[in-house]
Amino acid sequence: MSKTYETLILDAADGVATITLNRPDALNAFNDAMLSELNDVLKNVARDDAVRCVVITGAGRAFCSGQDLKALEKYYENDGRPPFGDHLRENYNPIATRILTMDKPVIAAVNGVAAGAGCSLALACDLRIAAESAKFVEAFINVGLIPDCSGSFTLPRLIGAARAAEFCFFGGNLSAAEAANIGMINRVVPDADLAGAAGEWAAKLARMPTRGIALTKRLLVRSWSSSLDDQLEQEAFAQETAGKSADHAEGVRAFVEKRKPAFKGR
Numbered sequence: 140m141s142k143t144y145e146t147l148i149l150d151a152a153d154g155v156a157t158i159t160l161n162r163p164d165a166l167n168a169f170n171d172a173m174l175s176e177l178n179d180v181l182k183n184v185a186r187d188d189a190v191r192c193v194v195i196t197g198a199g200r201a202f203c204s205g206q207d208l209k210a211l212e213k214y215y216e217n218d219g220r221p222p223f224g225d226h227l228r229e230n231y232n233p234i235a236t237r238i239l240t241m242d243k244p245v246i247a248a249v250n251g252v253a254a255g256a257g258c259s260l261a262l263a264c265d266l267r268i269a270a271e272s273a274k275f276v277e278a279f280i281n282v283g284l285i286p287d288c289s290g291s292f293t294l295p296r297l298i299g300a301a302r303a304a305e306f307c308f309f310g311g312n313l314s315a316a317e318a319a320n321i322g323m324i325n326r327v328v329p330d331a332d333l334a335g336a337a338g339e340w341a342a343k344l345a346r347m348p349t350r351g352i353a354l355t356k357r358l359l360v361r362s363w364s365s366s367l368d369d370q371l372e373q374e375a376f377a378q379e380t381a382g383k384s385a386d387h388a389e390g391v392r393a394f395v396e397k398r399k400p401a402f403k404g405r
């Protein structure tokens with residue numbers, strides 16, 4: 140899969156698609172072009188069977204600083220206001236939905252500051268690895284806004300209601316180590332090791348049973364809002380489906396034959 144973007148870099152090789160947010164001068168803030176291109180690339184990687192794992196990272200010293208505040212300036216002339224509701228429905232909501240419902244694992248490789256919707260973007264991913272110098276800034280309230288791009292959904296589920304309220308109300312600023320301590324991210328690595336660590340996880344995931352991971356991801360996300368009975372039924376349905384995959388048969392055969400399985404992602 141190859142496509143050229145103005146605000147992103149897409150690299151796809153060996154089952155891994157790496158999306159690099161590429162507006163480093165604005166700390167990779169979301170302008171309309173980047174929102175539209177991120178939606179497009181997420182749609183494309185989700186559809187491409189050759190892609191079995193996705194990595195999202197940032198160019199330069201930031202992961203993403205959220206909405207480009209300078210791009211909003213025009214709306215305030217004559218005491219006007221930006222049409223945030225529709226802007227979210229058309230841009231940020233589909234980004235969150237595409238990541239949270241994509242049938243493949245998505246890793247955020249957080250190379251620097253992740254603020255506002257940039258923090259939410261990282262939280263929507265399935266796994267987060269951060270560079271030691273990265274920080275997470277719940278910047279919305281500092282400009283009188285609310286946590287969007289699914290941040291109000293993921294945060295309390297990841298770090299609990301009390302911590303989420305504190306982080307959101309005070310416009311909190313967490314180091315990578317603090318974020319790891321409260322379970323908001325999976326791992327912290329030295330800055331120089333980030334790309335390698337994320338690449339290692341991605342390469343490993345791209346060789347695993349992709350259908351099984353997709354079904355597991357659906358169950359985990361669904362568990363956030365389902366009852367026990369509903370979840371048990373979903374497990375039964377998903378296991379029936381996983382059991383029909385070629386990778387399941389390959390896994391059992393490889394175990395019996397005492398060899399390494401060669402999963403094809405089907």
Ligand code: T3D
Pocket residue numbers: 164165166168204205206207208209210222223224226227252254255256257276278279281282284287
């Ligand atoms: O539908 C909708 O649009 C509503 C959706 C809203 C979603 C949101 O994300 S709201 C929250 C928006 N984001 C912020 O409020 C974060 C603003 N930025 C910051 O607080 C800080 O820049 C950071 C904590 C991210 C980093 O601080 P620092 O000291 O490392 O860097 P800096 O010096 O503040 O910024 C460096 C440059 O990036 C600077 O440009 P300049 O002055 O050198 O030309 C700065 O203006 C620019 N920049 C940083 N963040 C943004 C930005 N430019 C536009 N928009 C930004 N969000």
